[in-house]
Amino acid sequence: MKRRQILAAAGVGIAAGALVGCKEEAGANAARPAEEAKSFTWKMVTSWPKNFPGVGVGAERFAKLVEQMSNGRLKVKVYAAGELVPALEVFDAVSRGTAEMGHGAPYYWKGKVPAAQFFCALPFGPNAQEMNAWLHYGGGIQLWEEVYKPYGVLPMACGATGVQTAGWFNKEINSVDDLKGLKMRTPGLGGEVLTRVGGTVVNMPAGEIFTALQTGAIDATEWIGPYNDQALGLHKAAKYYYTPGWQEPNVTFELDINIKAWETLPADLQAIVRAAARDVNADMLDDYNAKNMEAMEQLKKEGVDVRRLPDEVLAKLKEVSAGVVDAAAAADPAAQKVWQQQKAYLARLYEYAEANEKDIYAIR
Amino acid sequence: MKRRQILAAAGVGIAAGALVGCKEEAGANAARPAEEAKSFTWKMVTSWPKNFPGVGVGAERFAKLVEQMSNGRLKVKVYAAGELVPALEVFDAVSRGTAEMGHGAPYYWKGKVPAAQFFCALPFGPNAQEMNAWLHYGGGIQLWEEVYKPYGVLPMACGATGVQTAGWFNKEINSVDDLKGLKMRTPGLGGEVLTRVGGTVVNMPAGEIFTALQTGAIDATEWIGPYNDQALGLHKAAKYYYTPGWQEPNVTFELDINIKAWETLPADLQAIVRAAARDVNADMLDDYNAKNMEAMEQLKKEGVDVRRLPDEVLAKLKEVSAGVVDAAAAADPAAQKVWQQQKAYLARLYEYAEANEKDIYAIR
Known part of the structure; x- marks a missing residue:
């Protein structure tokens, strides 16, 4: 890292690709005017119908947050399932670079990546809180990144349903x-x-x-x-x-990012993407917890036999x-x-x- | 909003204060060069000793995320309890503008704002997941903002302990x-x-x-x-x-922001602050869930009678x-x-x- 830090301190322009792994230094490298001016428009393919409650809303929230935080320097256009690629081909599309980003459920591509389902949902397995503890402080994310790396995809947890029904x-x-x-x-x-x-x-x-x-x-x-x-x-x-x-007992959703595209983002936009994913990961669960409760009340009122x-x-x-x-x-x-x-x-x-x-x- | 949108679209410079409430339009108002160049250095007083595990680490994470995402345009200097103000005077300090931001536990100022403790912890009350559902989708945040407004403070949930011990x-x-x-x-x-x-x-x-x-x-x-x-x-x-x-069953921590200072931030930095708070709100809980488990194992190994x-x-x-x-x-x-x-x-x-x-x- 030393040589890069010296270059940055001297105000020497460096390629964005060289910054990969340097995100910890974003604050220190305050002066990168050429990169700051650069803006990006990315495609995000999803496994969800347009405006799908809960999970689809989460994908839209992610795009909106990134655009707000970056003041429009990173625009993410969200595609519903079938608009660019079918629902279950999100991972493939991101892997081959058809879209820079994707949002789906890891177990949708278990046929291709059998390990994916362990980051998603397990019968009699972890609830959302436990899955998050494992992912973020129990070594889960590191394993997830390792598993997806050969496909050129960087995964992040980006939403959770909480407990489902039978x-x-x-x-x-x-x-x-x-x-x-x-x-x-x-x-x-x-x-x-x-x-x-x-x-x-x-x-x-x-x-x-x-x-x-x-x-x-x-x-x-x-x-x-x-x-x-x-x-x-x-x-x-x-x-x-x-x-x-x-x-x-929970399904965790994923944000997929094409690693080559990721490496073109400056460190501040990478940090913005990470925080937006983390926001949605929590926000969607809160949304589901509130709305599932409300919907169950409605269903019971309508006479559903629970x-x-x-x-x-x-x-x-x-x-x-x-x-x-x-x-x-x-x-x-x-x-x-x-x-x-x-x-x-x-x-x-x-x-x-x-x-x-x-x-x-x-x-x- | 119409007049503001027209002004923004025409590229007419507008005061940052006038943007309050316009954050939804951040993406649309992409061209605000004068504001983008502006940078801020804020003080954040906290109720925690230096490098305090869990909650203190969360305050530091918040500052780091904001600096990374804003590429140094918003720097937050974190002060330990007693450095600028005593641990229990964080809310007061933010209210009177001694510091632009604070991080503490709402019930620390229940003597001044009795309602604060309801956003924090209740005996036999909500766990972290339930508190978050209420705050973010059950009307909690709106009530919290209403209660703190007369003090000139904007609150955000910024960390949770999960279940404590007796x-x-x-x-x-x-x-x-x-x-x-x-x-x-x-x-x-x-x-x-x-x-x-x-x-x-x-x-x-x-x-x-x-x-x-x-x-x-x-x-x-x-x-x-x-x-x-x-x-x-x-x-x-x-x-x-x-x-x-x-x-x-949970303690929720708060980020306090002096409302007058908040109104000087452009919409993109406001969005960055909100997302960083939401990140820390989730991340601290994950940290506690993992580390509490590990610490309990250690304590049992050392013969603690649980x-x-x-x-x-x-x-x-x-x-x-x-x-x-x-x-x-x-x-x-x-x-x-x-x-x-x-x-x-x-x-x-x-x-x-x-x-x-x-x-x-x-x-x-």
């Missing part, structure tokens, strides 16, 4: 036997768990879920939580709304989940490396939570 | 009777609760706690949580470490707490207004949490 069912679930033959839309590791207990997983895009449920093409579906589920009208197509969201999955069913799903997660990790060396570190760390957080965060819910 | 005791607590005559350092509403069940509250600065506990001048103390408590060496002066932190307060004791404290919080609110019209709104909102969040966030802890 989903909408047109069949009562009173025992593990009731899951046998159940046709349910539920992706990811949760879907694999359902398959192992005899269910049938059917996948489809958001726009088809309502009709599939209403026509009986599927018996059940989980989506996100009351806020998004209500917007999709699922309460009009199903009899029972089950809790808790064992399959996704039920809890029986303990026996949850116990079986938990037992099967442990094996499914271990198997998913074992199938890929990078995933295995992440999961071994994460599993050990989460076990420590869970133990601490027993007498603290968990107990606060119990005593009040 | 504290260090040199006496076993097996029943409510054991609290009678107990001399304990525990400030705020928790202290009032202890007084009502027969304890004696002794207040003192952080630097005196260890000696007071060791010499028997006090029988017990609560401080923050394992991370900060361990740093203070409290485990070397007390026999028992009790959980859970019924008196403070215990849970008996249900009977917690039930009594809860009952008394409800009355103490209501009475604190009733004594001040602004506090009463805040508490009536907050109480109703939190009750809804708590009900939602029962089948969701709380249940996730139960099922795994």
Whole structure:
């Protein structure tokens, strides 16, 4: 770093690329007039429909914050799913440089990067607070960056749903036997768990879920939580709304940045992007916590039959989940490396939570 | 707004003061060369000793982020408690303009602004996630701004401890009777609760706690949580470490900004300050969640006797707490207004949490 610092102190112009890794010195290098004048217009592809509640709003918030903070020097144009690339090709588009940025859910590209899902959601896994502690102070982000680096993508946590719901069912679930033959839309590791207990997983895009449920093409579906589920009208197509969201105690979303594009940003704009991502990571969770509560109240008022999955069913799903997660990790060396570190760390957080965060819910 | 937008679009120079309330338009008003060149050096007084783990680190992170993002256009010099003003006079100093910014805990100035404590911590009250949902999407921030406006101070949430511990005791607590005559350092509403069940509250600065506990001048103390408590060496002066932190399921810290100084900042620097505060608000919680866990492991390894307060004791404290919080609110019209709104909102969040966030802890 020394030579660069001397150059900067002497007011010698340096290429933006040479600044990568120097962001700690942004304050010290106050005089970089050529770079300050430079402005950028970036594309951000997303996995969300236009103005999608919660997660889509978060992507828009990110773009707005970056533009405000940079006084227009970094403009981010947000593209809805399908406008530039399909919902599930966000990671690929950023990797190949079609867009400088993307916003999606890590487990959408598990087919390409199996380790990605461990930064996203795990059945019977961490809630949002625990995921954030692991990511930001437990080594998670470092592993995430390492896993995505070969694809030329820099990831940042950028939004969380908090606890989801178990989903909408047109069949009562009173025992593990009731899951046998159940046709349910539920992706990811949760879907694999359902398959192992005899269910049938059917996948489809958001726009088809309502009709599939209403026509009986599927018996059940989980989506996100009351806020998004209500917007999709699922309460009009199903009899029972089950809790808790064992399959996704949280989903963390990601900001993807093309590393070559990132390296062209001056240190101040890099810092702005990082802080905007962190803002959205927290803000979206607050939004979901407030709006899920409000939507659940509305749904109950409208007569929705909200039920809890029986303990026996949850116990079986938990037992099967442990094996499914271990198997998913074992199938890929990078995933295995992440999961071994994460599993050990989460076990420590869970133990601490027993007498603290968990107990606060119990005593009040 | 129309006239201002026209002026800005025409490239006419406008005073920074006139921009207050226009931050949404920052991106549109890209051309404000005179303002962009302006730079600021601000003082930030804090309630924390130099390099204090957790909360003090958060104040330093805020200053660093703002400087990085603004490329040195807004420099924030952080002052430890006592350097410019004493720890508990941060709010006053910002109110009268001695410093443009401050970082402290809202309940430190409850003598002057009784409503402040409702934005900070409540016995048997909200955890960090719930406090954040209320503040950012439940009307909390708007009330907070309204309460501080007469003092010329703009508040922002800027850090959270998460669940604290009940504290260090040199006496076993097996029943409510054991609290009678107990001399304990525990400030705020928790202290009032202890007084009502027969304890004696002794207040003192952080630097005196260890000696007071060791010499028997006090029988017990609560401080923050394992991370900060361990740093203070409290485990070397007390026999028992009790959980859970019924008196403070979370403490939210605040960034105070002198409103007149705020109005001199261009919209981009205002956006940078807001995002930095939001970053620290999340980051500090992640830091505490990780470090509290690690510190508790260390303390247990060193043989600390960690215990849970008996249900009977917690039930009594809860009952008394409800009355103490209501009475604190009733004594001040602004506090009463805040508490009536907050109480109703939190009750809804708590009900939602029962089948969701709380249940996730139960099922795994």
